[in-house]
Amino acid sequence: MGIFDKEPVMFEEDGEEDLDEEASESGSEEDEDVKLTEPSKNSIYNRDGLLDKLGDICWPENAGWIHRLSIDVNQEQEVDVNDDLTREAAFVMQALEGTKEAFEKLKSMKINCFRPPDYYAEMVKTDSHMEKVKGKLLSEKRKIEEAEERRKARESKKLSKEIQAQKQKERAKQKKEEIESVKKWRKQRQQSGFAVGEKDADMNLPFEDGKTFERSNKKRPGVAPGDRSGGKAKRGVGNPNKQKKREFRNSKFGSGGRKGLKKQNTAETTDDIRSFNGGKVTGNKKRKR
Amino acid sequence: MGKKRKQIEAEVVEPEEIPERPKRTLLGWKDKSLVPDEETDSKVFRNKEKVLITCSRRINYRYRHLMLNMVSILPHCKKDNKVESKATKGATMNELVELRSCSSCLFFECRKHKDLYLWMAKCPNGPSVKFLVNAVYTMEELKLTGNHLKGSRPILTFSNNFDKDAHWKLLKEMIIQIFGTPKEHRKSKPYHDHVFVFSIVDDHIWFRNYQISDKGPREDREKMTLIEVGPRFCLNPIKIFGGSFGGPTLYENPFFVSPNQIRALEKRKKAGKFAKKVKAKTRRKMHELSNPLEPDEFADMWKE
Structure with a gap:
């Protein structure tokens, strides 16, 4: 400079x-x-x-306002620069007041302000750009809606859980009451002098002691839980040698416990040369010296 | 088919009274009586403003887009090739403006790929202003949803603090002349559907461009809404010169700090950090040396 x-x-x-x-x-x-x-x-x-x-x-004095099209707008109070929202609002207010004033002036001069709806001409932003703007607005709207939906679903889930809990409680209560009523009825019958006959003996319904139908808790030694074969699974399939091997393998690779140490080489396994063929040269016929 | 449409059009048009258009000749109106009175008295004023818009080489894409937006907003402008920004660019710019027969110029000068300076000059012998441009948003930004006719004449609104001081007054006049589209410019369109806002806040000139939409929230015809079109920027005046791209300095912003200085200051602040650390370390060492710890009497208690 x-x-x-x-x-x-x-x-x-x-x-x-x-x-x-x-x-x-x-x-x-x-x-x-x-x-x-x-x-x-x-x-x-x-x-x-x-x-x-x-x-x-x-410009010379005779240049009318129509040449300038400028409007001065009073700015009432100082605008804080760092507050984006109030600053932009102040600008919009200025523009709004200015346009109102300008339009009044234009109207008094009988000049059309707005274009008629059938007046098509080139715009500042292209149609493709406006399409993008529209897409952005739509996607934003959709995002908001989706968030709203998710929020609603979360709330309804919470509510439904509560309802479920209440229902279960109610059901349990009802069941208890029914059992109670049956007991009462039995007592009444006994008191009113019905002899406990043989017929009644098998009326001893299982739910009377409060237990519902349950699987027997008897443990079956050596049978896996859920084994429905009646203990036949264990008994000899194939020769015992194979089974031994299987057991060893299971202990080595099967589930449970750490495998890391078992699968590592130790000094013994490194010295073990059984798997090598003792230095015999196998015929690689292509490699001739 | 064609006949029917004609009939409908005729019906629509009839109720509104349209004054008959005076015949145009190559040089003006044939029928003088229909021309507004103010123009007939004395010498007719005709605004023949032409603005040359150009930028320096190595301009940032964002600033280039801003420049292109200005080109699309101002129908009375001419765009020119990039100009090498060097010390003698004032002379070249003057030459260029004269060559393109323009009367004013907007020159976007980008330095260091980050700082944008805007030169606003009235060209043969008018004043010129150098601004620093801040807070640039281009028209391509998707949050600016408005749109308006290309070439419709804008309404310029100014906040009243433009009349506060002499330099603001001068700036206002320059802005009116450069940003206002000349009446009856051949590329201008007859309606008014956007408004420019120039407002001084914090000694900066803020620019906004709004579309005036007559489709208000209600069916009310009078109710209009504003939708921002963009671009947005904020001008910080640095200097006003008497000539175009040079001449005696008429005004200098007393509060202006160049962005280079600001960056340098920041850097210096950061640079002090390490030196301080080293200093503190040496001081600590010296302190430890000057007052050594007393030998611990229980030091070898647990050793056999």
Whole structure:
């Protein structure tokens, strides 16, 4: 930027005065901002030059508002820059007020503001781009809906669990009551003088002692639980030698316990050369010396 | 088939009274009486603004997209090739603008692939401003859902603190001239369906572009809603020069810190960390040497 540095500084006294003014004005806001420091002392502010230039570039007086289309909007209060939401809201408010004012002016000039619905023309964003925007909106909506659904399902699951528990409780209670009532009835019958006959003996229903039908707890030694063969599975299948081998293998590879140590080589197994053929050269006919 | 359609159209059109269009000649309106009064008195003002939009070489894609968005927003602009950004670019830019017969220029200068500077200049002899551009969102961003006619004239709204100071006034005038589409520009369209917001917050100029949608939430015709179209950016004025791309400095932002300085400061802060650690270590060592521990009397109690 060599050109600019050499330029003479004009109206220096004037500039410094203005600077002080500005510093006092804006100093209070700047404190929060990390990037801004104290206002530098020797910065230029040439008010007359600026106003001169403004006069130079200004359009002539007879240029009506219709050429500028600019609206000034009052900004009521200071906007906090770092609060995105209020800042954007302030911008939208400014735009809204501005458009309202502008539209009134345009209407008074009898100029159409909105395009008619059958006026088709090139837009700033292409149709394919707008399609993408639409897709994004839809997918967002769907995401929200899905989340909602999941939340509902979770809640209903919780609720249904409670209901299930209650039902079970109720069922148990009902059963108890029924058993109770039967017992009562029996007692009453006994008291009212029915002899306990042979007929009644087999009325001794199993559920009377509170137990329902249960599998007998008798343990069967040497039979796997769930073995339905009646203990035949164990008895000799094939020759005993094979079975031994199977047992050994089971102990080595079967389930239960750590295998790591058993499957590792030890000093003995390393010295064991049974599996080698004692240095006999087997005929690899292709490798001839 | 064709006849039927014609009938329907005629029915629709009739109730609205449409003033008959004056005949156009190559040079203007044939019937002078229909031209608005303000233009007939004295000399007719005609806005012939043309804006040259270009950028420096090695520009970031994001900033390039911003530039292209500006091109699509401003129908009265001309886009040019990238320009090498070096010390004498002021002269080249002036030449280029003259060559393309433009009256103002927006030059996007990207440095170090991260900092974007925007030059806004009125070209033969007007002032020029250099901005630092922050918080850039391009129009391609999907959360900006609005859309508007390409070439419709925007309504420019300014917050009232543009009248607070001389340099803001000058900036406002420049923005009106550069961002406003000239009336009756041949690429402009007759309706007004978007609005630009220029607002000074925290000594920065914030730019927003909203679509004006007449389809409000209700059937109310007067109720309009705004939908953001983009792009968004924030301009931090650095300097105002008297000439175009040069000339005497009229204004200098007293609060401006260049991004390079900020980065350097951060780096220096980080650099101090290791030195501090080493210093602390040596200090500790010295401390330990200067006051040694007393020999522990129980040290060899459990040794036989």
